[in-house]
Amino acid sequence: MAESDLPLTMLVQRLASLSPLDDDDRAALLELNGAVRTLEPATYLIREGEPPRTNAFLLSGFALRQKLTSDGARQIVGLQIPGDPLDFQLLYADAADHNVQTLTRAQVLVVPRPAVQELIETRPAIARAIMISILSDAAIVREWLLNVGRRDSRARLAHLLCEFTARMKAHGMDGPAAYELPMTQEQLGDALGLTAVHVNRTLRSLEAEGVLTRRGRRVEFNDWERIRRIADFSELYLHSGGDHAR
Amino acid sequence: MAESDLPLTMLVQRLASLSPLDDDDRAALLELNGAVRTLEPATYLIREGEPPRTNAFLLSGFALRQKLTSDGARQIVGLQIPGDPLDFQLLYADAADHNVQTLTRAQVLVVPRPAVQELIETRPAIARAIMISILSDAAIVREWLLNVGRRDSRARLAHLLCEFTARMKAHGMDGPAAYELPMTQEQLGDALGLTAVHVNRTLRSLEAEGVLTRRGRRVEFNDWERIRRIADFSELYLHSGGDHAR
């Protein structure tokens, strides 16, 4: 198996972790004609209003989904970590309802859009895994809506940190209580419906209380249970596809 | 065709409006073993944490999706109108991440869960229509997140009113500029991340400016373009499945 198959293997593993895939399903995925591309930070993969052309998966680095109001205010509506599919949300859309952009330098695996749609029609198990991925993302957005709508800045920020940690850990990345936050405070604000200034104050306040420690953008929780309580964080919504694999 | 087939016909039409269905697809749907039930206002169809048992479609009346923080604050994360599927969001979940509840007295068509999953596996066109329905709901939640995160109370409320009107009209319900709002001001607040008191003030302020007229819960827009501008409303996100049918 050639070197270039590794990215497709990553895709197979991700989908198989959502719903069981048999050998034929896996083989069909591995036969996809995928191209790996490296993208600079802040590169747009999809722009609102445009027809989605690509079908990409994040191999390394981070990406975000965002929407803008007409007067330029930005809301980040999703955060993607390595392994995440980037275009399932727009699989059948003729115009994107949001922008997708890299957060850091990132590698993506680009797969032909029609090929994916064909797999969905011919291989129910793959269709099912993709649907579970879509539903799982939707559950996360609902939790974000609760977070932004009903939690104060303290809980809101803590919740985002908890979710990020939980998702990274769920996919075998990073240590138990520390990770490099790939976002500026302005971006954090845009994800939380807050201003960068207030994010800064909230972050420092959590730090002053000893809930977390920071070194640059590296954040470390001193007590997972404590920040979890502050965040009102429950992992329930992250498993909205059943617990297969891993 | 028996009287009791009418509800299934409504389901067929809704799905066909999302993605083309041939005669076999339609026949397969009509063979579903559906039961119509009438539910009182505030009846729970799904509770957070529980395994979804039903697979229901709203025939008449309104329903909502909601999540709660641990200290009891509520966020409404979705509003469903007649014709909407209620359980696709939990199709493969083993535990619901949110509650689904009737808003008004409502009639639902309940269909066996396994039968729907089987249709998805055997009829790609139906699977596709369902996926588009799911993606369309997800796009609405993203817009709500932008709304709650980045618009002030005025625009936020106006946006909800615009969306509601647009969705009702898209499915052939209600007049061009007036409709009966099926929610209390407290529920509006829970959908918008505001308090009931502030919803009241905002509503009255819009009324005082002549943007809208109210009689009880009936709301009428005096100038659609004006409220649309206030709301920063664009219908783009409501068509995230392509423009088939109608």
Next chain:
DNA sequence: CGTTTAATTGAAAGCAGTCAAACTATGTGG
């Protein structure tokens, strides 16, 4: 009709935003 639920209104308090400036990284070219 009495009772409960929802809508209104006023006054006061607070969380988060705005504006502006200083400070600190990070990166680049000489």
Next chain:
DNA sequence: CCACATAGTTTGACTGCTTTCAATTAAACG
């Protein structure tokens, strides 16, 4: 390797949108 430029972080003072608390009025319901 230093000087400068740029992006990001931090801090303070002030403003303001929204909440909170409480009381009143109106509407819906049995």
